[in-house]
Amino acid sequence: MLAELVISATVVISTMVGLYSLYSKIYNRYKEKNLYYSIDALYATKEIVDVMISNNEFSTFINRTLSTSSSGFIIKDGEDESSNSNLCDNDSNSQCDVIKDSVNAINVIKDLYGIKNMVIVEYSLCSLIDSEKCKPNTENGDEGNNENSNNNNSLIEQINNQTFKDYIHYLVTYYDIENLAVYTDRDNAENGEQKNDYSYIVITEIEENNKTYYASMRIR
Amino acid sequence: MLVEIIVSFSVAMGIAFYLINLTYKFVDNNDIIYQDSLYMKDKILITKNIMNDLDNGVVVEISSVNKDMNNNSCSCEFNLKSISNDDVVPDDGHIADDENINEKSINRKLEITNGLLKYGMIDENGNFNTSDISYYEKQIESSLQIDFDNFRCEIKKSNNNNNAIFIIKIPLRSIYSDEVYDIKLMAKVS
Numbered sequence: 402m403l404a405e406l407v408i409s410a411t412v413v414i415s416t417m418v419g420l421y422s423l424y425s426k427i428y429n430r431y432k433e434k435n436l437y438y439s440i441d442a443l444y445a446t447k448e449i450v451d452v453m454i455s456n457n458e459f460s461t462f463i464n465r466t467l468s469t470s471s472s473g474f475i476i477k478d479g480e481d482e483s484s485n486s487n488l489c490d491n492d493s494n495s496q497c498d499v500i501k502d503s504v505n506a507i508n509v510i511k512d513l514y515g516i517k518n519m520v521i522v523e524y525s526l527c528s529l530i531d532s533e534k535c536k537p538n539t540e541n542g543d544e545g546n547n548e549n550s551n552n553n554n555s556l557i558e559q560i561n562n563q564t565f566k567d568y569i570h571y572l573v574t575y576y577d578i579e580n581l582a583v584y585t586d587r588d589n590a591e592n593g594e595q596k597n598d599y600s601y602i603v604i605t606e607i608e609e610n611n612k613t614y615y616a617s618m619r620i621r
Numbered sequence: 622m623l624v625e626i627i628v629s630f631s632v633a634m635g636i637a638f639y640l641i642n643l644t645y646k647f648v649d650n651n652d653i654i655y656q657d658s659l660y661m662k663d664k665i666l667i668t669k670n671i672m673n674d675l676d677n678g679v680v681v682e683i684s685s686v687n688k689d690m691n692n693n694s695c696s697c698e699f700n701l702k703s704i705s706n707d708d709v710v711p712d713d714g715h716i717a718d719d720e721n722i723n724e725k726s727i728n729r730k731l732e733i734t735n736g737l738l739k740y741g742m743i744d745e746n747g748n749f750n751t752s753d754i755s756y757y758e759k760q761i762e763s764s765l766q767i768d769f770d771n772f773r774c775e776i777k778k779s780n781n782n783n784n785a786i787f788i789i790k791i792p793l794r795s796i797y798s799d800e801v802y803d804i805k806l807m808a809k810v811s
Contacts, residue, residue: 406629410636417643424647431654440665441805444672448807452784506784509777513788513805610800 435614436564437571439607442616445514446605449475449507450618453483456503463521463601471528472556475603476519481507517613518565518606522556524599524619526578529569530557556604565606568615572604576619653798659762660795660802667804670757671731671740675808678703680787681726686774694734695767697774697789698743702726702811729755731774731789736761761793765802768792776810785810 453459453475462483466473475483481504510516522528557569573579599619607614684698703726730743741749741756749756761767773790791804 403625403629406632410632413640414636417640421643421647424650428650428654431658435657435661440668444668444805444807456784502779502784505777505779506786509786509788510807513786513790513807609803 437568437615439614439616441514442605442607442614445510445516445607446603446616446618448510449519450603452503452506458483458503467523472520472522474518474520476511476516479517481511483507515607515609516605517608519603520556521601521603524602526573528555529578530555530573564613572617656797660765663762664802664804667738667759671806674755675806679809679811681811683774683776684728688769688772690769695769695772696730696732698728698730700726701729733767736763764796765793766796768794
């Protein structure tokens with residue numbers, strides 16, 4: 402009788418545990434969709450990039466930050482880092498007025514959506530997760546457009562937040578960045594690599610309900 | 622035999638307790654996920670449909686903002702200058718040399734009454750034009766409550782009035798938890 406009980410209990414428990422693990426997989430998938438596809442974070446990204454582009458700040462920001470590093474924080478820890486507004490403190494020319502208005506608009510959007518961090522990164526594996534994984538130069542000796550030639554830390558090495566790091570790993574897997582061609586002018590994929598159509602990716606982290614939500618936008 | 626009965630009974634009760642506990646966790650998490658997905662669905666649909674219209678124009682001014690907690694309603698009327706790529710040819714066939722000829726300025730209204738959200742173009746009497754492409758209507762989930770005190774519809778200006786931002790924030794709270802599902806909308810200001 403005891404043996405029968407043990408056998409039937411084992412069967413029932415195994416079935417229940419199997420069902421629970423399936424349920425956990427579905428729950429994790431739902432959690433991933435909920436946290437990584439935030440509509441607020443998506444619109445926050447779009448609107449801030451739009452403001453910067455309309456004020457001719459976007460290309461200036463890229464030239465200023467990404468010429469010496471593979472990533473640049475537009476908003477870091479809730480503070481705006483998008484412009485050289487500190488250079489305008491004692492200046493009142495029209496360009497400074499444009500910069501200050503742009504910063505004001507960005508701060509309004511940042512407060513509305515609760516943006517914690519927004520960063521623009523070169524669209525490459527080196528810049529995102531591992532600066533040592535840069536591909537070597539081609540046989541022609543040309544340097545790739547997206548190569549982390551400045552040997553700066555990758556984005557994941559610059560942040561301490563584990564959920565942010567998880568999201569970056571998720572992006573690398575989701576967009577298959579590991580197999581991207583390093584050079585944007587490469588027409589034919591080699592060894593299964595995809596042609597790289599994008600130059601940068603903007604990653605946004607917002608905070609709501611003491612939880613963080615993420616979204617990203619690729620830029621050609 | 623007595624020992625067998627006692628041991629079997631103990632094992633059976635232990636397994637029963639474990640199964641009940643597991644089932645309870647299943648149902649509880651399932652309910653939380655179900656409610657959360659309903660709320661997120663409402664939030665995403667409302668945000669997307671209204672922002673599709675706001676992204677195609679610039680706000681000129683806010684006409685009125687009303688909050689009526691007794692009737693469970695709030696509303697915001699504003700003037701939106703819609704930028705159209707279509708050429709506008711007047712009836713006399715003469716196209717004026719005017720850079721604003723393609724910009725149409727239309728009154729818009731966002732209204733929430735008893736959980737029914739309506740957004741779209743309004744006529745002189747304040748009635749919605751339901752045949753217009755901008756019209757959108759959605760019944761918000763009944764277990765979401767609107768925090769009328771914190772309903773916002775305003776223009777945030779800068780020093781030089783450039784890059785002003787029009788924002789609407791509809792605070793929604795679940796009656797089952799402390800989670801918030803605020804709907805946030807924004808547009809540029811001319």
